[in-house]
Amino acid sequence: MKINGSDGNKRKKHTLVQSREELLARELPHDPDLLEMYLNQQREKFIQASEAEWAVIACHLREDRLNCGISLADAATMTGFSSSTLRKFEKGSPVRNARVIGRSYEMMLLIETLQSELTSAFQYIDELTMELREMKLLEKD
Template sequence: MNEIILENQIEEIEQITHYVTNKGNLFPFKDEYKEQMKREYIAENQQEWIKRGNIFKELREKLNITKAEMERATGFSSSTISKFEQGQPIMNAEKLEKSYSLYLENYQLKQIQTKRVDDSTIAHVQIKQYGKDLYIINLITTSDIEIHISDEDSMQWALDIAKTKFALPMNLPIIFITDDGEEVTLRNKISQ
C-alpha cells in the first residue's frame, strides 16, 4: 500500500514539475501551434499585402504626401505605415487601410476643387486591375492627371460605378487596364 501511495506522489510531483517548467502552460505545444498557424497565414497572404501596399505607396507618392502627413491623418506611426506599404503584417491593418484610403480620397477631392477640374478636362474613366480582386477607378484628364475615385473588389461593381457616375453623365469612354498592362476600351462613348 505504501508503494502505491509513493507512486501516486511521484506522479503528482512529476505533473507539478512539468507544469512549473512549462510556465503554467498545461499544453506546452499550444504556443508552437499558434506560431505555425501565424506563419502559414502570413505566407498565404504576403503577396496580396505586398501588392496592396505598393498601390497605396504609389498613390501617396504620386500625390506628394509624406509619411509624416499620413501619420498625422491616420493616427498610425510612420514605421507602421512603412510596414503596411511593404506588405508586412501589422496590427489593425484593415483600419489603417481604410484610414489611408479615406485620406487619399479626401486629398484628391481637395485637389480637384483647388484645380477646378470640370467635365471638359476629363478625357476618360480608367479601371485598373490589380490581382484578381482589386479594381481601381480613376478619372484621367486631358493632361494625363489621374484622379483616384475608389478601390473596388469586383470588376462588375467597378464597371457599374464608372458607368453610372462618370461615363454616362459625362459622356466619357471607359478604358480598362488589365493586370499585365493591356489597355482595352470597353466602349468608345457609353450610351444609355
C-alpha cells in the same frame, strides 16, 4: 409561432456554431504552451498566405500616396499610425491591423483627392468671377 421558418434557421446556425466549437475543442491543444505554439503556427501560415497580396496592395497605396504628394510623416498624422508602421506596411512586411491601415490609406487618399478637386473648383469659380467683373467694367466704359 414560426415566422418564415426562422426557428429552422436558428437551429441551423446553432448547429453550425456548435459544430465549429466542437471542432476547435478537438483540434486545439489544451496545454497552454502547445496552444501558444499552435496559434503561432496558424499565424505564420496566415502571414505566408497573405504576404504577396499585402505587398501588391501596399505598393499601390504607396504609389498613390506619393502621387498625391503626401509624405510618410503626413500620412502617419492623417491615419493615426506611426511612420515606422506605415513604412513596414508599404514594404509589404506583416504588420498588425494591415486591413485597417489599408482602409485608412484609401480614406486618406480619397479625402486628399476630394480636397484637390474642391480647390480646383474654387479656383475656377474665382477665375469666372474675375472674368465677370472685368466684363462688367468693360460694359461701363
